Amino acid sequence: MRRWLVRVFVLLAICSAVPARAAESLEQTIAFLLHRIETADATFIRNGQTHTPQEAVAHVRAKYEHFKGQIKTPEDFIRLAATKSLLTGQPYHVRTRNGEEMSLNTWLSNALREHREKEVK
Numbered sequence: 001m002r003r004w005l006v007r008v009f010v011l012l013a014i015c016s017a018v019p020a021r022a023a024e025s026l027e028q029t030i031a032f033l034l035h036r037i038e039t040a041d042a043t044f045i046r047n048g049q050t051h052t053p054q055e056a057v058a059h060v061r062a063k064y065e066h067f068k069g070q071i072k073t074p075e076d077f078i079r080l081a082a083t084k085s086l087l088t089g090q091p092y093h094v095r096t097r098n099g100e101e102m103s104l105n106t107w108l109s110n111a112l113r114e115h116r117e118k119e120v121k
Contacts, residue, residue, distance in 0.1 A: 026072070026074065026077075064081040
């Protein structure tokens with residue numbers, strides 16, 4: 001009986017440690033995505049107005065803080081904090097240095113995919 005209880009407690013300890021690592025990994029991935037916005041050689045477009053990377057990352061960070069309790073995955077972060085305006089519903093866009101324009105959702109999703117591919121290697 002005693003060994004069985006020890007095994008149960010060990011298993012519970014292991015299981016409770018997993019979410020802590022997952023949350024840490026989520027924070028690291030979100031930090032990567034925020035850094036990608038902040039250091040981009042691009043123009044960000046929100047509600048028809050152009051913004052610098054620094055302005056864009058400040059806005060996305062503020063939305064992240066607002067939605068933090070609902071964000072469980074990097075995809076949640078992109079969807080809730082970096083996809084569209086809460087006021088107008090208009091999607092956010094990014095215009096790269098070569099003039100290519102795409103939704104910020106697509107741009108960040110591509111960055112996330114590349115980041116994950118590098119982590120696997």
